[in-house]
Amino acid sequence: MAHARTRTGGRKVRTQPSAAVDLSSLQKGSYERRAQSAPKGEIRIVDAVKTYGVHGTGILAIDNCTFDVQAGEITVVVGPSGCGKTTLLNAIAGFHGLSSGSIYLDEEMLCGPGKLKADSGPDRIVVFQNGALFPWKTNLENVAFGPIMQGRLTRTEAHEKARHMMADAGLNDIEQNYPGEISSGVRRRVEIVRALMNDPKVLLLDEPYRALDSLTKSVMHEALLEIFYKNRVTIFFITHDLEEAIFLGHRVVIMTTRPCKPKKILDIDIPHPRDYSVLTTKRFREIMDETAAAVHEEAIKAFAAGERER
Amino acid sequence: MSEAGLPGVRDISFRQGLSGDTARQLTPLALAMYRLSLWLQSPRPYLMLIGFAAFFGFWYLSVEIWKLPRFAEMPGPTEVIREWLSKDPVYGLSIFVDEYYLHIWVSTRRILIAFFLATAIGVPLGLFLGWSQRFKQFVFPVFEFLRPVPPLAWVPLAIVMFRGSETPVIFLTFLASFYATALNAMLGVESIDVSFLRAASCLGANRWQVFRHVIIPGALPFIFTGLQISVGVAWFSLVAGEMVSGQYGLGYVINTSYTMVRYPTIVIGMITLGIVGYVTSAAVRLLGDYMMQWRTRELGLGGER
Numbered sequence: 001m002a003h004a005r006t007r008t009g010g011r012k013v014r015t016q017p018s019a020a021v022d023l024s025s026l027q028k029g030s031y032e033r034r035a036q037s038a039p040k041g042e043i044r045i046v047d048a049v050k051t052y053g054v055h056g057t058g059i060l061a062i063d064n065c066t067f068d069v070q071a072g073e074i075t076v077v078v079g080p081s082g083c084g085k086t087t088l089l090n091a092i093a094g095f096h097g098l099s100s101g102s103i104y105l106d107e108e109m110l111c112g113p114g115k116l117k118a119d120s121g122p123d124r125i126v127v128f129q130n131g132a133l134f135p136w137k138t139n140l141e142n143v144a145f146g147p148i149m150q151g152r153l154t155r156t157e158a159h160e161k162a163r164h165m166m167a168d169a170g171l172n173d174i175e176q177n178y179p180g181e182i183s184s185g186v187r188r189r190v191e192i193v194r195a196l197m198n199d200p201k202v203l204l205l206d207e208p209y210r211a212l213d214s215l216t217k218s219v220m221h222e223a224l225l226e227i228f229y230k231n232r233v234t235i236f237f238i239t240h241d242l243e244e245a246i247f248l249g250h251r252v253v254i255m256t257t258r259p260c261k262p263k264k265i266l267d268i269d270i271p272h273p274r275d276y277s278v279l280t281t282k283r284f285r286e287i288m289d290e291t292a293a294a295v296h297e298e299a300i301k302a303f304a305a306g307e308r309e310r
Numbered sequence: 311m312s313e314a315g316l317p318g319v320r321d322i323s324f325r326q327g328l329s330g331d332t333a334r335q336l337t338p339l340a341l342a343m344y345r346l347s348l349w350l351q352s353p354r355p356y357l358m359l360i361g362f363a364a365f366f367g368f369w370y371l372s373v374e375i376w377k378l379p380r381f382a383e384m385p386g387p388t389e390v391i392r393e394w395l396s397k398d399p400v401y402g403l404s405i406f407v408d409e410y411y412l413h414i415w416v417s418t419r420r421i422l423i424a425f426f427l428a429t430a431i432g433v434p435l436g437l438f439l440g441w442s443q444r445f446k447q448f449v450f451p452v453f454e455f456l457r458p459v460p461p462l463a464w465v466p467l468a469i470v471m472f473r474g475s476e477t478p479v480i481f482l483t484f485l486a487s488f489y490a491t492a493l494n495a496m497l498g499v500e501s502i503d504v505s506f507l508r509a510a511s512c513l514g515a516n517r518w519q520v521f522r523h524v525i526i527p528g529a530l531p532f533i534f535t536g537l538q539i540s541v542g543v544a545w546f547s548l549v550a551g552e553m554v555s556g557q558y559g560l561g562y563v564i565n566t567s568y569t570m571v572r573y574p575t576i577v578i579g580m581i582t583l584g585i586v587g588y589v590t591s592a593a594v595r596l597l598g599d600y601m602m603q604w605r606t607r608e609l610g611l612g613g614e615r
Contacts, residue, residue, distance in 0.1 A: 145510075180607065
């Protein structure tokens with residue numbers, strides 16, 4: 001599973017991404033292996049600006065946005081609907097360009113002066129808000145899709161690997177079903193497995209649990225953390241749910257509403273691995289209290305501006 | 311494999327409809343039988359029968375019993391059905407006459423040729439129209455300019471352009487089908503959620519792979535809607551074409567029966583057209599269900615949508 005990557009990250013490689021992680025509590029060795037071979041997927045966003053529409057007259061979606069996503073960590077971006085956080089994710093994924101500024105992945109420029117739009121690729125895989133499993137392929141074919149397209153594995157090898165990964169995630173009994181036949185929570189998990197098949201450096205999750213009910217959501221959070229502990233892939237997670245953000249994130253970036261830029265960056269000092277008991281701890285409540293006001297203030301601004309998610 | 315002590319992770323892998331094992335065992339035939347039994351249990355077949363009964367009842371009453379002013383000259387259902395089922399038909403056409411099947415075969419053959427041509431040209435054209443903005447900018451205005459011209463208006467030119475009586479009829483039949491097919495294939499591509507295209511490019515698919523694995527299957531539901539419309543309008547324009555030229559075919563039957571005042575035969579031709587048309591569009595629908603089993607399963611087995 002832990003395929004070694006040949007490219008090495010440059011600046012401030014942190015072998016121990018979170019000092020508080022208790023390695024002995026994890027039965028699987030893959031996390032240790034990943035953690036020892038310096039985690040990949042550090043994203044640096046520098047002075048990102050994005051305007052929509054005609055130059056100078058358009059809407060300013062992102063303005064002077066600068067922050068880092070540490071390799072091997074979960075960074076959660078929180079902001080009200082329509083604040084421009086998806087625009088930022090799309091720029092990282094290469095779905096559209098920036099107006100100015102630059103984004104680096106492991107010190108390699110994805111986009112910046114001279115090349116405003118990044119190329120999409122299997123090192124940064126997006127899990128979409130409404131899900132994007134191909135409904136015309138079975139779950140297994142969906143999971144096996146990436147490596148076959150990239151020519152990295154043959155069809156048989158890819159299906160073999162996909163079967164293993166789905167079994168690992170407890171999804172083996174739905175291999176032959178179509179995505180339309182399974183519940184939306186399970187669909188998200190299949191989609192995450194589909195992404196992990198490609199050994200991405202970063203997973204970009206765009207409010208993946210937005211459409212789920214809160215009970216399913218809590219199960220999904222723990223499942224995501226479990227996947228993260230096993231694979232130690234860098235996660236860039238977008239949400240408007242502060243509780244979700246604090247529960248999942250090593251670091252939480254609270255965004256201002258349009259134009260979007262960091263208002264407050266918090267390092268969450270609740271130790272990993274976490275489970276749902278964290279929600280009732282005093283520390284969790286304290287962090288909620290400290291940050292709720294900042295998020296609420298932006299939500300009011302967003303409401304007043306009448307912004308809506310596209 | 312450890313679940314890392316997280317309860318409930320496995321528990322949500324149950325499905326909304328059937329369990330995974332059951333769905334895996336369902337063959338297309340079993341699915342068809344399952345749907346048939348559902349259909350028979352629903353009120354739909356009985357409502358359909360009532361609908362037909364009402365239609366024929368109205369026809370019978372208005373023509374043969376009430377003799378309503380506008381209906382008095384029309385052939386009634388008893389006369390038509392007697393003629394249709396007669397071993398010795400008064401006007402020469404019934405289910406016992408070989409010529410009747412020759413007419414059906416000639417029309418069906420024309421439909422098949424025209425429909426396959428329209429599909430073979432229309433689907434790729436529509437897919438490319440939806441896929442490439444540049445291609446669309448070249449072709450679509452011409453397409454939209456030609457589309458409103460009805461097949462009947464093409465009759466003179468078709469006769470001038472094509473020799474013989476067969477090709478002009480097939481050309482006219484092809485035209486309307488082709489427009490419906492191409493337009494729906496194009497709309498099908500445009501209806502594809504951009505997330506699918508983005509996901510494919512994230513996963514490393516190149517342009518051709520996106521076309522093969524996302525564009526074509528994603529457009530299939532619209533393509534099959536188009537094909538159903540296409541096979542319907544093919545019958546429209548076929549009959550128009552056959553009324554103008556040709557020596558056989560159901561349209562020809564209707565037209566000659568009109569000039570020779572064989573009214574029941576006209577109605578036999580119409581009923582036959584209705585039946586054959588119904589069969590051809592049902593065949594297209596079945597083919598669509600077969601090719602889009604993911605949809606059939608979603609809809610048929612109570613998936614979430």
